Amino acid sequence: MKVTGAELRTIRMPLVSPFETSFGVEHDRVAILVRVIGTVGGDRRPVEVHGWGECVAMEAPLYSSEYAEAAAAVLRRYLIPRLLAASNAGTDVTAETVDALLEPFIGHRMAKAALEMAVLDAQLRGTGQSLAAYLGATRTTVPSGVSVGIQPSVAALLDVVGEYLAEGYVRIKLKIKPGFDVAPVEAVRERFGELIPLQVDANAAYTLADARVLRRLDAFDLLLIEQPLPEDDLRQHAELARLVRTPICLDESIVSPRAAADAIALRACSVINIKAGRVGGYLAARRIHDLCQANGIPVWCGGMVETGLGRAANAALAALPGFTLPGDVSASDRFYAQDITEPFVMDDGRITVPTGPGLGVAPIGAVLESYTVSTEWIQA
Secondary structure, eight states: OEEEEEEEEEEEEEEEEEEEETTEEEEEEEEEEEEEEEEESTTTSOEEEEEEEEEOOOSSTTSSSOOHHHHHHHIIIIIHHHHHHHHHTTOOOOHHHHHHHHTTSOSOHHHHHHHHHHHHHHHHHHHTOBHHHHHTOOOSEEEBEEEEOOOSSHHHHHHHHHHHHHHTOSEEEEEOBTTBSHHHHHHHHHHHOTTSOEEEEOTTOOOGGGHHHHHHGGGGOOSOEEOOSOTTOHHHHHHHHHHOSSOEEESTTOOSHHHHHHHHHTTOOSEEEEOHHHHTSHHHHHHHHHHHHHTTOOEEEOOOSOOHHHHHHHHHHHTSTTBOSOBSOOOGGGTOSSOSSSOOOOBTTEEEOOOSSBTSOOOOHHHHHHHEEEEEEEOO
């Protein structure tokens, strides 16, 4: 494919309710969208194609060092111009070559993932293949879990969990932080019983000195404890794994296939949450899936409050055979009154994997415009 230009678009979408984690509260979703324009078919009969990518970096650097404004800046100044220059030099730009082309620029995995996603969407639209088929999906639907933010009280938490269970979500993930951990988990178990798949996510809010508190969670038969300790401390995660019975899952620590291999070798986790944006794209996410499958490590697909674009891609990823635990691919109305694509709707606790070319979804023009903060066009 020859890349001829790209559009950067910043959007702001209000959430249906505030989403609180150990690192803060979100009221809106600010997202950087990338639309790549290119041609396929050579010089004789070129056909124009376009593809969409979504950057999952948050508005502020709270989940990771990346944030939306910085992602837009690096895309504008370095990453997109690199692909344009390669195309102008005669290089065939494909999703498989994006990683190598962008390798000179250190870090910025979420920005790189957004650009790779846009190229991949355009490439697959050109060939008529779905992202799910390209990645190697083996299922047409995926189980839908829901992430429940920290609530003002345990009573409020019970009400929210009850509503999600009534809607049909098949797994509940509770956000926890020091001071809001054992009591809410115990209350949810007492109210809803032992048969509900339940897990917790600390977003790196604890230290190894909190092992005694975390060990108390063993009593509640959780699927896993997600990212209890700082992201750069695999050694202490390995130590914690020896002190608790509940499986340790890593999220923020897994920034690449190499990091996943290290975590597995150190026995720092027994489950991995794969987020394509965090690891640099869907091709790297598939490599981590393959690595974990070869080592008997179950994986699941995490979410970053994506729009319908990212949700479509995550559904395709979660349909791979190694994703044996329910992920965070929820219905659109979990976060948005109106999504920028046709909404994803849960049916009997499952989300249907798109089968159309590329992502299988596209933004609805009027809706996209209503959320747009700014746009800019970048070309050689």
